[in-house]
Amino acid sequence: MPKKTPKIDELNVLEAAADMADLARQIAHHDAAYHQKDAPEISDAAYDALRNRYRALLVAFPHLAPVNDPEQRVGVAPAAGFTKVAHVVPMLSLANAFSDDDVAEFATRIRRFLNLPENETLEFVAEPKIDGLSCSLRYEQGALVVAATRGDGTTGENITANIMTMKDVPKKLTAPFPDSVEIRGEIYMNRDDFIKLNKQREASGEQIFANPRNAAAGSVRQLDSTITASRPLKFFGYALGERVTGDAEQQALRKTIAHWGFKLNEPSRLCKTVDDILDYYHDIESKRHALPFDIDGVVYKLNRFDWQERLGFVSRSPRWAIAHKFAAEQAETKLNNIHIQVGRTGALTPVAELEPVTVGGVVVSRATLHNEDEIARKDIRVGDIVRIQRAGDVIPQVIGVDEKRRAKNSTPFVMPTHCPECGSLAIREEGMAVRRCTGGLICPAQAVEHLRHFTSRTAFNIEGFGEQRVHELWQDKIIQSPADIFRLKNHRATLETREGWGEKSVEKLLAAIEARRTISLDRFIYALGIRQVGEATAKLLARHYHSLDAWRDAMVAAQDTESAARHDLESIDQIGALMARDIVGFFAEPHNIQVLDDLASELTIESHQKPDTHNSPLAGKTIVFTGTLETMSRAEAKAKAENLGAKVAGSVSAKTDYVVVGADAGSKADKARALGVNVLDEHKWAALLATL
DNA sequence: CAGCCTCGAGTTCT
DNA sequence: CTCGAGGCTG
Numbered sequence: 001m002p003k004k005t006p007k008i009d010e011l012n013v014l015e016a017a018a019d020m021a022d023l024a025r026q027i028a029h030h031d032a033a034y035h036q037k038d039a040p041e042i043s044d045a046a047y048d049a050l051r052n053r054y055r056a057l058l059v060a061f062p063h064l065a066p067v068n069d070p071e072q073r074v075g076v077a078p079a080a081g082f083t084k085v086a087h088v089v090p091m092l093s094l095a096n097a098f099s100d101d102d103v104a105e106f107a108t109r110i111r112r113f114l115n116l117p118e119n120e121t122l123e124f125v126a127e128p129k130i131d132g133l134s135c136s137l138r139y140e141q142g143a144l145v146v147a148a149t150r151g152d153g154t155t156g157e158n159i160t161a162n163i164m165t166m167k168d169v170p171k172k173l174t175a176p177f178p179d180s181v182e183i184r185g186e187i188y189m190n191r192d193d194f195i196k197l198n199k200q201r202e203a204s205g206e207q208i209f210a211n212p213r214n215a216a217a218g219s220v221r222q223l224d225s226t227i228t229a230s231r232p233l234k235f236f237g238y239a240l241g242e243r244v245t246g247d248a249e250q251q252a253l254r255k256t257i258a259h260w261g262f263k264l265n266e267p268s269r270l271c272k273t274v275d276d277i278l279d280y281y282h283d284i285e286s287k288r289h290a291l292p293f294d295i296d297g298v299v300y301k302l303n304r305f306d307w308q309e310r311l312g313f314v315s316r317s318p319r320w321a322i323a324h325k326f327a328a329e330q331a332e333t334k335l336n337n338i339h340i341q342v343g344r345t346g347a348l349t350p351v352a353e354l355e356p357v358t359v360g361g362v363v364v365s366r367a368t369l370h371n372e373d374e375i376a377r378k379d380i381r382v383g384d385i386v387r388i389q390r391a392g393d394v395i396p397q398v399i400g401v402d403e404k405r406r407a408k409n410s411t412p413f414v415m416p417t418h419c420p421e422c423g424s425l426a427i428r429e430e431g432m433a434v435r436r437c438t439g440g441l442i443c444p445a446q447a448v449e450h451l452r453h454f455t456s457r458t459a460f461n462i463e464g465f466g467e468q469r470v471h472e473l474w475q476d477k478i479i480q481s482p483a484d485i486f487r488l489k490n491h492r493a494t495l496e497t498r499e500g501w502g503e504k505s506v507e508k509l510l511a512a513i514e515a516r517r518t519i520s521l522d523r524f525i526y527a528l529g530i531r532q533v534g535e536a537t538a539k540l541l542a543r544h545y546h547s548l549d550a551w552r553d554a555m556v557a558a559q560d561t562e563s564a565a566r567h568d569l570e571s572i573d574q575i576g577a578l579m580a581r582d583i584v585g586f587f588a589e590p591h592n593i594q595v596l597d598d599l600a601s602e603l604t605i606e607s608h609q610k611p612d613t614h615n616s617p618l619a620g621k622t623i624v625f626t627g628t629l630e631t632m633s634r635a636e637a638k639a640k641a642e643n644l645g646a647k648v649a650g651s652v653s654a655k656t657d658y659v660v661v662g663a664d665a666g667s668k669a670d671k672a673r674a675l676g677v678n679v680l681d682e683h684k685w686a687a688l689l690a691t692l
Numbered sequence: 693c694a695g696c697c698t699c700g701a702g703t704t705c706t
Numbered sequence: 707c708t709c710g711a712g713g714c715t716g
Contacts, residue, residue: 366703
């Protein structure tokens with residue numbers, strides 16, 4: 001709670017952002033106390049004061065509205081679905097180790113990175129890795145205010161109402177506790193409870209859950225929290241969202257978390273050597289089935305926090321922790337056939353058709369074989385008995401073949417040289433792993449997959465346009481090119497008479513199509529399905545060219561390899577010569593330009609919004625990033641800064657306004673300090689962005 | 693030029 | 707989730 005309230009016009013941007021985020025959190029907390037628990041903690045007048053100050057700040061700094069903007073929230077409990085929660089610090093995943101060697105290497109890497117002498121002991125806290133779902137719990141003044149799922153790591157779902165029903169989750173922490181703390185942990189279900197639950201469901205004719213993990217996940221995502229309350233969910237805490245305690249070690253933090261009122265994941269052990277670690281691993285592995293819950297491995301975390309901080313993160317996972325996985329459950333089955341699938345780009349993908357077999361609680365009947373090299377490497381033949389597992393316990397994978405049980409007359413698999421769908425030649429380019437059909441849109445598979453990509457969730461997101469319908473309409477020549485989708489309303493009468501299509505479903509489909517007649521430029525570019533242009537690249541192009549016309553003109557001009565337009569395209573960060581070739585190549589085909597113009601005549605394509613830099617704190621400023629950023633990639637940081645109207649430069653000079661310093665920053669940070677340039681650490685930078 | 697990181701494109705099953 | 711490929715960094 002703010003001790004004193006500074007005048008709004010005296011606040012700088014960072015202070016205002018922090019103030020607003022804080023107020024939003026407090027308001028959310030009191031909303032919950034009032035509406036959900038019928039136990040208001042402050043007077044109405046005090047509550048109104050919070051809201052008034054928040055509104056005043058919002059007027060002064062509209063661009064700083066936090067994600068959980070109370071002014072945007074209608075009521076407390078969402079009517080349908082869950083609201084989103086942005087994680088202040090992303091919830092990352094762990095790197096995996098599959099062998100003893102991987103673990104030894106993990107320890108060596110840490111030693112090398114920290115430059116430790118041989119005789120220095122590395123302590124690790126080892127814990128079982130329970131197969132559940134991770135969850136973040138935010139406590140303000142010791143009271144639980146928000147619970148969120150991991151989601152994609154950056155944004156999760158608000159499941160507070162459901163979590164409030166769980167016995168293992170304290171609603172109040174046992175003092176002493178920090179003003180604000182985020183505890184992260186795992187929600188799971190014991191095996192016995194899972195079996196009992198399934199028996200009940202079976203008796204009442206409900207669908208049974210495949211495994212405890214699914215049962216826990218399904219229970220947490222209930223819209224009616226009385227259902228969640230009836231499920232035997234458990235929770236243990238294992239980490240904090242950010243460091244707020246004085247604990248210097250993981251082991252001590254475990255004690256603190258337990259003191260606050262949480263259960264811990266046990267059995268754990270403090271290990272001092274790699275041999276200790278492996279000993280623990282093998283011990284747990286042998287006890288695995290005696291534990292009350294399912295685990296898929298164990299986790300090792302470096303004990304000392306100061307070393308954790310120095311190590312930081314690579315990509316999306318910490319360098320100071322690793323998950324040592326148990327061997328995935330495997331099964332043997334017969335490979336009945338190898339089917340060739342043709343994708344949207346013409347890629348021929350061999351897929352194994354398997355005699356159905358249960359692996360890890362799921363019946364598997366197909367598995368990708370990736371490409372012909374992969375098949376040759378493993379010498380996989382039709383009729384073989386193959387061993388399969390589910391990679392990361394999800395995607396089925398053929399590990400190998402039992403050659404002793406192979407039929408004498410079996411022959412190696414030969415990849416077809418022609419497309420199985422259209423008969424066109426299928427070519428493997430020099431140095432490439434995939435073979436592609438050259439039929440283009442003549443190939444029915446490519447044509448249909450192309451349209452499917454166009455309507456997919458991440459492109460035009462037209463609901464009710466699945467593979468079946470797209471294929472049907474394409475085959476009957478009602479839809480041949482993407483623009484035909486938007487002329488489908490002219491076929492209403494014909495559609496309604498089709499088998500399997502009622503008046504209602506046609507109505508729904510047409511409405512879904514109309515809802516997408518207006519689309520953002522980046523989605524539009526992505527939907528075109530240009531080779532190598534995915535969501536990220538489409539965004540880059542939209543941001544660079546702003547409007548469809550500007551982009552179209554530039555690409556037409558870029559047909560000449562030496563043109564300025566071509567150089568302009570290649571000057572975009574992340575776009576090199578090869579990608580430029582594919583993008584410009586798309587426009588070399590008159591048919592593609594026709595399709596594009598035809599679409600443009602049916603649609604409203606929103607130009608890329610030049611960021612409203614009018615109010616932005618970073619407008620016209622020059623920013624330099626240095627060191628390893630942990631919460632976002634460099635490209636992401638750059639994009640965000642540019643969206644706020646900033647210029648991102650590569651080196652520090654007197655003209656630089658801000659330097660954002662990540663881990664292991666070198667000379668740039670020193671130079672910035674020497675020049676007296678504003679230096680922001682990553683935390684401040686992220687806190688600012690989190691509120692925008 | 694190697695080693696990285698990120699992106700795209702493919703995939704399974706509920 | 708995994709693989710391969712393209713682009714950037716040092």
